[in-house]
């Protein structure tokens with residue numbers, strides 16, 4: 305398929321030409337299916353000196369290629385780009401783990417959205433998310449219709465703000481990004497920005513530190529379309545909420561489009577300023593629910609085609625009947641199936657599908673989130689969850705907060721920074737301090753040991 309002549313390393317060949325050359329060499333060493341699955345989706349971003357930056361679709365994807373194709377990639381990259389080449393991997397969808405380096409000793413952590421964009425606006429939209437590949441279903445009918453309407457007429461409908469809500473992995477981010485991409489396509493001159501609310505908070509804190517709050521605020525007030533994902537993470541962050549309130553008002557008065565998402569409807573966002581909640585209800589709130597069986601099958605069909613997989617209807621139906629609540633998990637199952645099949649060079653059959661579904665169910669059991677930890681601890685200790693996020697220094701609250709941080713570090717893969725952010729925007733040193741204090745207490749306080757044991761089993765039960 306790719307037939308590219310050799311380009312000398314010293315010539316001024318573009319990243320994309322060299323990348324094509326890289327791919328065509330890889331292709332000689334792996335099967336077509338492996339190639340389509342694990343190499344075609346890698347997107348080269350830029351090459352600077354000896355550093356090649358590429359983008360991967362997910363953390364899982366990175367772990368997979370790191371485990372199975374590391375040496376092939378390293379060797380091939382050295383051949384094509386030169387002996388000293390270093391590859392930096394950007395994982396686009398997961399802001400917690402943006403960049404990972406295959407060579408972990410040289411790992412460099414960056415944030416793809418850590419700086420305030422200046423003259424040129426980077427919208428942070430991922431072109432992978434479009435309306436075309438968003439499957440219609442009863443579960444997303446209203447949300448999708450409203451999203452389409454505003455992308456044709458941003459700011460000009462009564463759906464302002466458009467507030468999308470629903471559980472994890474049901475397509476909120478996909479739909480919001482599709483809105484942004486469509487508007488960009490329809491109105492190339494519009495200033496659009498997409499960002500998750502915790503990144504907004506981090507930027508705001510940085511702006512305060514560097515005395516650039518006005519610039520920060522003006523930047524957002526100048527947008528034509530502001531898309532903020534997972535707005536529930538503003539809970540407990542009063543200053544950020546206050547600034548966001550003013551930005552919201554400016555944009556709304558100027559009839560600029562605002563799109564927000566959350567895991568709950570506005571009225572249930574306890575701990576968020578009432579002024580914001582009432583504004584969120586000015587436009588349209590639309591929920592996305594879990595998809596029904598037909599929609600799940602349609603999604604699997606579309607995704608499997610996108611991955612170049614050949615999967616029978618029987619298998620698709622089996623997966624769709626057994627993975628029911630979350631589209632991200634459906635997608636994960638398909639990728640895992642592909643992985644299992646390409647690793648063992650086996651066809652995708654029902655038996656393999658059954659095994660893969662089982663593996664997913666086991667993975668689910670061990671996946672614990674910071675939110676579920678917080679909930680379990682607060683209900684066990686009978687404490688209001690919001691107290692963990694504010695500044696209260698009451699002994700009992702401090703202990704609950706420290707325990708929640710301790711378990712978040714022990715039981716999730718979240719970074720210290722992320723953990724701190726969940727507890728009222730505290731910084732990573734507070735999290736380290738919390739973990740150390742719990743460990744100290746565990747050494748000589750039998751009561752705490754007992755409490756920690758009890759909590760641990762509660763958390764495990766609540767996540768299984």
Ligand code: ADP
Pocket residue numbers: 437438439440444470471472473474475476477478479603631632635
């Ligand atoms: P959320 O933001 O609600 O947690 P995402 O938008 O990240 O969920 O969706 C999780 C995954 O499921 C994404 O890869 C997305 O592309 C996919 N997805 C969700 N809904 C649909 C849909 N209706 N059609 C196709 N893919 C979908």
Ligand code: MG
Pocket residue numbers: 476477478533
């Ligand atoms: Mg999301």
